[in-house]
Amino acid sequence: MNILETQGLYHDFSGLKVLFDVNLQVEAGERHAIIGPNGAGKTTLFNLITGTYKPSRGKIVFKEKDITGEGPWKILRQGMGRSFQITSTFDRMTAFQNIRLAVLSTRGIRFNLFRKVDSMPDITEEAEEILRRINLDSDRDTLAGNLSYGKHRSLEISMALATNPDLVMLDEPTAGMSKDETHYAVELIRRLTEGKTTVVIEHDMDVVFSLADRITVLHHGTILATGEPCDVRDNQAVKDAYLGEMGGEEDVCY
Amino acid sequence: MMNKTVKWILWIAGFVFLILYPKLFGIYYSNVFVTFAIFALYATSYNLLLGYTGLLSFGHAMFFGTGAYGTALALTHISGFPLIPALLAGVLAAIVLALILCPIMVRVGGTAFAMLHLAFGSLLYVLTLKLRHITGGEDGIGGFDIPPFSIPGIVSFDMTDPLQFFYFAMAVLVGSIWVLWFFTKTPFGQIMIAVRDNAKRVDYLGFRVPQTKAVIYVFSGAFCGVAGSVYALFQNLITAEDGYHVMTSFAPIMMTMVGGIGSFFGPIFGSAIFGILEELTTRYTERVELVFGLVLVLVIMFAPMGFVGTVKIIKAKWFTRQGV
Ligand SMILES: Nc1ncnc2c1ncn2[C@@H]1O[C@H](COP(=O)(O)OP(=O)(O)OP(=O)(O)O)[C@@H](O)[C@H]1O
Numbered sequence: 246m247n248i249l250e251t252q253g254l255y256h257d258f259s260g261l262k263v264l265f266d267v268n269l270q271v272e273a274g275e276r277h278a279i280i281g282p283n284g285a286g287k288t289t290l291f292n293l294i295t296g297t298y299k300p301s302r303g304k305i306v307f308k309e310k311d312i313t314g315e316g317p318w319k320i321l322r323q324g325m326g327r328s329f330q331i332t333s334t335f336d337r338m339t340a341f342q343n344i345r346l347a348v349l350s351t352r353g354i355r356f357n358l359f360r361k362v363d364s365m366p367d368i369t370e371e372a373e374e375i376l377r378r379i380n381l382d383s384d385r386d387t388l389a390g391n392l393s394y395g396k397h398r399s400l401e402i403s404m405a406l407a408t409n410p411d412l413v414m415l416d417e418p419t420a421g422m423s424k425d426e427t428h429y430a431v432e433l434i435r436r437l438t439e440g441k442t443t444v445v446i447e448h449d450m451d452v453v454f455s456l457a458d459r460i461t462v463l464h465h466g467t468i469l470a471t472g473e474p475c476d477v478r479d480n481q482a483v484k485d486a487y488l489g490e491m492g493g494e495e496d497v498c499y
Numbered sequence: 500m501m502n503k504t505v506k507w508i509l510w511i512a513g514f515v516f517l518i519l520y521p522k523l524f525g526i527y528y529s530n531v532f533v534t535f536a537i538f539a540l541y542a543t544s545y546n547l548l549l550g551y552t553g554l555l556s557f558g559h560a561m562f563f564g565t566g567a568y569g570t571a572l573a574l575t576h577i578s579g580f581p582l583i584p585a586l587l588a589g590v591l592a593a594i595v596l597a598l599i600l601c602p603i604m605v606r607v608g609g610t611a612f613a614m615l616h617l618a619f620g621s622l623l624y625v626l627t628l629k630l631r632h633i634t635g636g637e638d639g640i641g642g643f644d645i646p647p648f649s650i651p652g653i654v655s656f657d658m659t660d661p662l663q664f665f666y667f668a669m670a671v672l673v674g675s676i677w678v679l680w681f682f683t684k685t686p687f688g689q690i691m692i693a694v695r696d697n698a699k700r701v702d703y704l705g706f707r708v709p710q711t712k713a714v715i716y717v718f719s720g721a722f723c724g725v726a727g728s729v730y731a732l733f734q735n736l737i738t739a740e741d742g743y744h745v746m747t748s749f750a751p752i753m754m755t756m757v758g759g760i761g762s763f764f765g766p767i768f769g770s771a772i773f774g775i776l777e778e779l780t781t782r783y784t785e786r787v788e789l790v791f792g793l794v795l796v797l798v799i800m801f802a803p804m805g806f807v808g809t810v811k812i813i814k815a816k817w818f819t820r821q822g823v
């Protein structure tokens with residue numbers, strides 16, 4: 246069963262055609278990677294699915310419901326979380342306060358004006374538990390903007406997961422990370438997305454091959470191929486587009 | 500634990516200070532203090548937008564003036580109208596104005612937000628001058644009866660007595676500031692701060708940004724209205740100049756900047772600083788604005804975080820030096 250489907254999705258920015266008849270299908274429970282060269286339209290596709298923009302044409306179906314044109318807040322409440330390519334946290338708030346906001350949202354606490362947030366022990370506990378899980382408990386009271394790059398990215402990723410979504414959309418979670426940080430982040434993602442559906446945009450082919458159950462290749466705004474990692478790698482069109490330089494560990498496929 | 504005890508002692512000390520203030524300083528300085536407290540509430544309400552949500556408005560006198568005119572008009576036209584309903588009439592008027600404006604205002608930000616407020620504020624100023632038969636034009640509305648604060652059959656306080664008015668005003672103003680303080684500590688207060696930091700992420704956490712801003716906007720407007728209403732009762736007069744003039748809009752901006760933009764208590768210190776400055780300046784010259792402007796320039800150049808921010812920096816330096 247597909248948890249997410251885009252049907253004939255088009256998008257252009259005042260004339261500039263960025264996406265062209267995109268039909269993406271994400272199965273429930275899988276880890277799905279989206280790859281493609283810079284400027285292929287991967288982030289734009291995420292922006293359409295998560296509600297930043299309305300598509301010029303086409304339909305987005307999430308959990309068998311048409312969500313085309315709905316705003317980010319509404320889509321999130323239906324169970325879709327998202328992280329950003331460029332880290333987007335609350336930088337003048339502490340790591341704890343960042344996560345706590347996600348916890349408040351999950352519990353539907355939005356217009357509560359009658360209690361102090363600091364005296365809600367269950368909220369505090371849950372936020373601290375999440376911080377522990379991502380090894381940020383020692384940075385509980387550090388302002389998000391002052392975290393080291395790797396930790397800041399961890400926070401970004403876990404903000405997408407802290408609302409406990411069914412579908413997680415991660416936009417280049419390892420962008421700009423060192424080899425070690427990438428390795429750590431991949432383990433973190435693997436652990437946190439256990440039992441969820443994940444769509445991840447990723448450039449690092451080692452990461453793609455180690456995480457993804459299926460891959461979709463986006464090229465010049467349209468889907469070139471989609472399928473299991475090894476099939477995609479052996480696809481002639483993909484080879485041509487990538488000039489045969491797709492990488493990935495050889496032995497995975499055999 | 501220690502901290503909590505200190506907090507309580509400070510609260511009680513502050514309370515005792517307020518009770519004894521008129522006895523210690525006399526009626527004249529009690530009135531100076533009421534003015535300070537009115538502007539402290541006005542600036543604190545304003546700071547919910549500027550400091551907490553990151554929205555700069557050039558027209559918040561609208562809410563102050565509407566609160567004041569609401570109360571003044573109610574007392575002028577309805578004979579025997581009691582005090583608290585008169586106060587609430589002013590607040591309600593400010594809330595209605597905020598509700599009318601918020602559908603537009605929550606969808607714009609930055610320069611558009613500032614300028615739209617300037618425009619609407621100026622419009623109300625001119626309307627108040629023109630609609631003479633309602634607003635009294637340039638002369639404003641004054642000389643209305645100030646009803647006593649009474650709980651029928653139990654007590655009645657004469658509000659024309661400066662001492663009794665002082666206590667009434669303090670109860671309303673300090674109570675309001677406390678409500679605002681509590682507001683910033685609630686879960687909603689956290690969302691408010693988050694909107695300032697990164698509205699896009701707030702949206703992506705499932706909160707509705709425009710609605711959140713609307714609640715803050717109406718809250719801010721309502722308490723500016725409280726300040727305006729108490730001002731009208733205190734002066735027994737409200738004019739277009741005091742209520743809607745652009746200088747009245749700039750007062751809370753200046754107070755917040757000078758007192759410290761990044762802190763809840765900054766605007767209160769700002770109001771105190773301007774109160775003291777005005778008191779000192781008027782002994783020598785009428786040109787109060789000149790001094791205010793100069794102070795503002797100096798603060799922006801040398802202490803951009805304002806009074807509270809500077810104190811924090813000095814404190815941090817002091818403690819690290821001691822630590823070494
Ligand atoms: N808001 C926008 N306005 C105009 N053009 C845009 C906008 N966002 C993206 N584009 C353009 O759309 C195209 C696709 O951009 P997009 O960010 O989706 O690519 P991407 O596949 O995510 O690339 P990268 O790997 O570099 O992140 C690019 O040519 C980009 O310049």
Ligand SMILES: [Mg+2]
Nearest residue numbers: 287288289330
């Ligand atoms: Mg991108």
